[in-house]
Amino acid sequence: MYTNSDVTLYLYSKDGSTVKYTRKPIEGVYWEDVRQSTFLRTGQRDACSALLVIPLESLDGPIKFTQGKDLAAKGIIADEIDSSSQEALSKSLAALKATHGYVTITMVDDRLYGSETMQHYELSCK
Template sequence: MFTNADTTMYLYSKENGVDKYTRLPIEGVYWEEISQSTLLRTGERNSASVLLVIPLESLESPVEFTPGKDLAVKGIIEDEIDSGSQAALSKSLTAFKAAHKFITITSADAKLYGSEAVQHYELSSK
């Protein structure tokens, strides 16, 4: 599978009623930025999205995604999101969002069939 970038995912989970983000650096993904324009009566509306394809062979094990909550940054970064308390999480997320150009995963499709060489996840974002 053709890859052109690395990414750092921040996977959302909820454990014992506490929100948590786990950092997952992934080398060898396909990252495609897509820009679209729509002409409306009120004017032109532009939108941008990213198609992120993660080959299964780039992961140590299968991943459970949470659309609408998971975040991704192009490239490998070392920043962690502090999930120690709700206040720490809020402060850490605010600092993270100010420091990085990130995407929020809106859909995740597991394409885990066929030979191992073609198994992958297709993630879309806005």
């Protein structure tokens, strides 16, 4: 499978009222930025999104995604998200957005069938 980038995923998990983001760097993924424009009577509306394809062979094993909560940042990033308090979480997310930018994973399509070299995840991100 053709790959053109590395990515760092921040996987969301919640245990009771405790929110946590787990950092997962992945090498060898396909990242495609997608730009769309819609023309309305009130003006033009632009939308930027990304298509992310992660080959299963680039991972240690299957991943459990949380749509609408998980984050992806282009490149291997060492920054962790501090989720010790709501304020720390908010500051960490703002700092990550300002420094590296990230997209939110909005849709996950598991393509875990066929030969092992073709199994992958397709993620739509905003």
